[in-house]
Amino acid sequence: MKNAIFFIFITSLLFCYQSSVAQSIFLNQDSLNFKHYIWSDFESYENSNSINSRFIKAMYNNGYIDDGLKNSVDMTHNIYGISELQFSANYLYLPFADTSKSPLGFFASVSTGFIRALNFTPDVYKLIMLGNKSLAGQEATFNNSRFYMCDFQKLSLGFSLRLPSERGDAFAVIYAGPVKGQRYMEFESAESSLYTSETGEVLDLQANATWYSSDQSKRSNSDFAGNGFAAGAMLHINDQVSGYWIFARADNIGSINWKHSSTRTYIDTTYHFSGIEITNILNLDSTGINISSDTLRKIIEQNTDTIHFRRSLPETFYIESGSHFLNNKITISGSLLYVFRTGMPLPRLNLQTRWNFNRYFSPFINLAHGGSGTFSGGIGVVSRPTKNLYFQIFTPDILSFFAPDFSYANGLTFRAAWTF
Amino acid sequence: MSMRVYRLLFLALVLFSSCRKDNLKPEWDADFLAPLMTTRISIQDLLSDTIVQSESDGTLTLVYESLIGEIYLDSLLIIPDTTIGYTASLNNLSINDIIFDYSISLGSIAREDSTLNGPNGGLYETIMTAHNTGLPTHIQAIDPMTFDNIALNAGDYFQTITLENGDLEIRIDNHFPLIMTNVIYELKNSVGNQVLVRDTFLTILPNTSETHTHSLAGMTLENQLSGFVTLSSLGSPGDVSIDTSYALTAQIEVKNIAIQSAIARFPAQEILSLNQTADFANNDIQLTRAIIKEGMTNVVLQNTLGEAIHFSFEIPGAKLNNIPFLIQGTLPAGTVSNSSEVSLSKDLSNYDIDFKGIRPFELIEGDLNGNNMVDAPVDNSLYYKLSGSIDSSGNFINLSQSDFVSAQCSFQHIKPAYIKGYFGNMQKDTTGVTTFDLFPDIDIDGASFAQARLFLSVENQIGASAAMHINTLRAINTQNGQSALLSGLAATNPFMVTSASDPNSLAIPVTPTMNVLELNEQNSNIQQLVSVLPNTLEYNIGFELNPGQNPPAPNTGTDFAYDNAHLSCYLNTEIPLNLSFTNLQIHDTAISDLQSLNTENINYGNLVLYSYNLFPFDAVVNLYFLDSNQVLIDSLSASPILVNAGIPSQNGKVLTPYVTKSVVPFNSIRLENLKQTRKIKVTGKFNSAPPSQHVQVYNDYFIEFKLVGDFNYHIKP
Structure with missing residues (x-):
């Protein structure tokens, strides 16, 4: 159990990753004047409202987390964090309404996603990183702490429809497909606490928590720990007259039925521990003294059922809007992102400004705030070496490279597209 | 898209999936407080649960009862195996005129x-x-x-x-x-x-x-x-x-x-008719009634006559559910050279048997045994009837002087659940050695009690009075070799024990009489016995039933005994725990299983022992860690840990425990020693405080030890 708790905590810190800048690839096109769109996204992203980038890097580097680093974490409020690692390859066929026999096109995508999210009370952090001595004489509360982890791959197939407009271009896509579940963990505590007496003579644990886990013996890329179904939709409207566009996408709407030796643990118990109680130390006879108590483990085992369970995917909702200014020299956009099931308290807000110097070099800055993280300032570059090629690279917080103590987001986004 | 594209896509998926850093292992140190062990020692733990009695004012009295002699009468009050036989020659067989x-x-x-x-x-x-x-x-x-x-x-x-x-x-x-x-x-x-x-x-x-x-x-x-x-x-x-x-x-x-x-040709006729008694000689016991717990009756009959004989064996005085004991059957025809034989057994369990002989029946039916009188009252006598008859078959039967018919009836392995009568002046001694665990498993140099009382009590479940003779009662302290022999009037005069009352039911337990003799300075040297702090009593106790009584007239004995009835002699000790003592030492060894302790990630730390002492006793305690060969590996503390006595309030009672905190540093070497431990030896030495002054002990006194680990732990997920 102890290792499991550490695992949750560590992995949730290591994979704070989020598709925070899922901008439409079409944002930078002059118009939707192609029929074929092939693009690929690689996104690695993590952010937190309390855990800085130096802390994260220390973990990435298998580093020793010293007291200074541990205390650098803001422990004055709940600690949120989210991470996502995603790769996708996509194809969109978008026929022109006036030349095609049918206005319907189609959409295909394969993707893999690994998402981790946490929402911990400061006491959870203190207990794990500092030890319960830092909580002596206090009741450490774990109320509504949450950890979420879901690894999955999916295939999406759907239809696209170009929507003719006198002012510009627009299209809609709706898609669905099977999902392969690879690994899943979900922990959520209700009213839970741990009291450590001042002298350490007494521990009082109140635990009200639920834990879902897929079959952890089947967690590699090729394992089918579960299967399910997911759907999504996209809508893009581009007003070429005013230079205004809006893009919205809903993704991962569906669920996975986790199979094999998946388990569900529900604990609602109180546990008082004041050491191994030796009834009469003066009359031990052949009594054995075994200090390696495994009571907690037994409680967990007794409340664990091996069952198949169905849990929702991390539904993602993204909306983006922007406009071109100064004869397309400057592009300003904003977006909101919310990922359900991650404990994200608010949507993540992004504001981006791009300077379109030439087709080879269009730098932009991205300011973000909210979600599971805090303020971050990222930079990126868009390049269109030819009419049909598009590249973009982006990092969410420039401070993570220069002042990691003050950075609470880091990662890398790379996007390549070919249109014809 | 071509297959090449698909392959590229799949390869890319796998590659990017592999970017996850699941195996990252950051490390850090954290400080943990963990309660390891707790134990509370009450006075009951110190002196054994069974011997400490709480008084209404919260004070304690050391009450100890030691069984020093017990006599069961089962082996004495027995009904001996008895066989009665009768053989009848057939020359009195008649034929018609x-x-x-x-x-x-x-x-x-x-x-x-x-x-x-x-x-x-x-x-x-x-x-x-x-x-x-x-x-x-x-x-x-x-x-x-x-x-x-x-x-x-x-x-x-x-x-x-x-x-x-x-x-x-x-x-x-x-x-x-x-x-x-x-x-x-x-x-x-x-x-x-x-x-x-x-x-x-x-x-x-x-x-x-x-x-x-x-x-x-x-x-x-x-x-x-x-x-x-x-x-x-x-x-x-x-x-x-x-x-x-x-x-x-x-x-x-x-x-x-x-x-x-x-x-x-012989006509139908009764060839055998006996009304006799069987005597159950039983020393000087005069048995009048018994309810049988278990036992058998076996009847063997033989016949040489060439006619079948109908037989009947009845014990009118033995009844089960008010139905007399009866065995009957037919003995087949036999010959002189090959007699016929029938053997029948019947369980006597639960039969209520009258042992007053034939008289009670003759009083009703008149002379039954042919002596032309109503017999005199007797005990230990069982009246039985044996009869046999033949039918007339019309055949010529060869009858000689060798012809006979015989019956043999035996009463075997009879164990009574209840007997009544007069048990005589039975005498029985019991000798033995018994433990007197006033301070079990405790070494003590010396103790002084403010007051001590001893009682000799005899519990009698038998329906007969008795006299107990304390032939020998020696108090022995095997640890220091001291002993003292009881002397005085209590040792020389018999102690009279009263009879129990008969509940007249097997379902109702006999309420024993309690006969108590206080051993005091006037009738014994009891203080001398107490002063040796005995842990063993050597005894020879004699009992005599019905002392000084002459046998009563037959049929009038009122002694009784139920199954397992016994006389028990106890030595009861009552010592108010107002005492002083020196060097009360306890030590015990327990098997430990500390090898499973995960100590390898402990960087350093302390074991902290909190002691809460309400006893007015100073104590020094320690734990010793031994390997499988009982060799000392380490100890909790280099020198024994001193736990101060609780401080009495003005009314002499300790109200607040004295708290002692003892910090024992532990490094990785000592932790490794802990893992090698296979046995833990606990030692403690107590002295009442202040020295040489009697202190009152209350039932809510305790000393509590709490061992807390205060460790800096290296975490490496």
Whole structure:
């Protein structure tokens, strides 16, 4: 159990990753004047409202987390964090309404996603990183702490429809497909606490928590720990007259039925521990003294059922809007992102400004705030070496490279597209 | 898209999936407080749960009861195995009386005279003329005349019979109008010609009868008998009417037959009828009643007679659900060389048996055993009835002196659940050594009690009074070798123990009488015994039942005992815990399983022992860690940890525990020692405080130890 708790905590810190800048690839096109769109996204992203980038890097580097680093974490409020690692390859066929026999096109995508999210009370952090001595004489509360982890791959197939407009271009896509579940963990505590007496003579644990886990013996890329179904939709409207566009996408709407030796643990118990109680130390006879108590483990085992369970995917909702200014020299956009099931308290807000110097070099800055993280300032570059090629690279917080103590987001986004 | 594109896409998926850093292992150190062990020692733990008694004011009294002698009466109050036997020869077997009739008519005499003297002018003519004319006629004297045609057939009764005893009775009725003289008769076996009887009736007057009886003892009778009769007459006393049918009749009866041997037909008859008692001799115990817990009765019967015998064995005084004990059956026919045998067993469990003999039944039914009186009251006596009978089969049965019928009844392994009567002056000693664990497993140099009381109590479950003799009672301290022998009046005078009351039910436990003798300075040297702080008592205790009592009249004993009834003698000790002591030492060793402790990630730390002491005792304690060979590896503390005594308030009671915190640093080496530990030895030494001053101990006193680990732990997920 102890290792499991550490695992949750560590992995949730290591994979704070989020598709925070899922901008439409079409944002930078002059118009939707192609029929074929092939693009690929690689996104690695993590952010937190309390855990800085130096802390994260220390973990990435298998580093020793010293007291200074541990205390650098803001422990004055709940600690949120989210991470996502995603790769996708996509194809969109978008026929022109006036030349095609049918206005319907189609959409295909394969993707893999690994998402981790946490929402911990400061006491959870203190207990794990500092030890319960830092909580002596206090009741450490774990109320509504949450950890979420879901690894999955999916295939999406759907239809696209170009929507003719006198002012510009627009299209809609709706898609669905099977999902392969690879690994899943979900922990959520209700009213839970741990009291450590001042002298350490007494521990009082109140635990009200639920834990879902897929079959952890089947967690590699090729394992089918579960299967399910997911759907999504996209809508893009581009007003070429005013230079205004809006893009919205809903993704991962569906669920996975986790199979094999998946388990569900529900604990609602109180546990008082004041050491191994030796009834009469003066009359031990052949009594054995075994200090390696495994009571907690037994409680967990007794409340664990091996069952198949169905849990929702991390539904993602993204909306983006922007406009071109100064004869397309400057592009300003904003977006909101919310990922359900991650404990994200608010949507993540992004504001981006791009300077379109030439087709080879269009730098932009991205300011973000909210979600599971805090303020971050990222930079990126868009390049269109030819009419049909598009590249973009982006990092969410420039401070993570220069002042990691003050950075609470880091990662890398790379996007390549070919249109014809 | 081509397959190449698909392959590229799949490869890219795998590559990017592999970017996850699942195996990252950051490390850090954290400080943890963990309660490791807690134990609370009460006064009950120190002195054993069973011996400390709380008083209403919260003070404690050391109460200890030591069983120093116990006598069960099971082995004494027994009903011994008893066998009663009866063998009956069958010479008293009877057969019916044998009766023959024989007659000689006046016509027969006339014909015999005609044969002897011719028909004219003689007796023949006189008789026939008188018969024919009907005129009264005088009959002259008749010379002796013999009739030798007597033939008697007893084939319906027997083939042959040798008589142990018997009589042959001949009765002659003279229906002639003649005075008969010298009537001679003879009877003999037809084949063997043995004369059975020869006799003469000298005179038989007209219309009278004469009877003669002869003994046949020792004679053998054949079923075909023959004989003759010789008769003569003085003639008629005057003129008489004559009818030739007038006859002289003889009735021959064989009676009062006692058979020595026979081949005969036997009529239906009872051949065996006994009303007797069996005596259960049992030392000087006078048993009047018993309810049987377990036991068997076995009846074995044998028969040589060629007739089946119906038998019945009854114990009227043994009843189950008010139904008398009864065994009955049929003993098949046998022979002398091969007797038939029947063996029947019956469980006596739960039978309520009266051991007052035959008298209670004779008082109701009259004399039963043929002694023509109602028997006197007796104890230990069981009345039983044995009877046997045969049916008449009509067959000839060969009966000899070797024939017999026997019955053997045994009472075996009888264990009573209840007995009543008089148990006599039974005496029994018990000797032994018993522990006197006033301070179990504790070494103590010295102790002083403000007050101590000892009682000798005898618990009696037996319905009889008793006297207890303390032959020997020695208090021994095996640790220091000191001992003291009880002396004084308590040791020399018998201690009287009263009888228990009979609940008169097996379902209701007997309430024992408690007989208490306080051992004090006046009747013993008890303080001398206490002062050695004994842990062992050596004893020889004697009990005598019904001391000084003479046996009561039969049937009047009132002693009783139920199963497992016993006399127990206890030594009860009451010592108020107002004491002082020095160096009360305790030590014990426990098996430990600390090798599973995950200590390798502990960087450093302390073991912190918190002691909460309410006792007015100073203590020094320590834990020693031993390997599997009991070799010392390490100890909790280099020097024993001092735990100060609780400080009494003004009323003399400790209200707040004295808290002692002892910090024992532990490094990785010592932690490794802990893992090698296989046994933990606990030691403690207590001294009452202040020294040499009695302190009162209350029931809520305790000393509590809490061991807390304060460790810096290296976390490496």
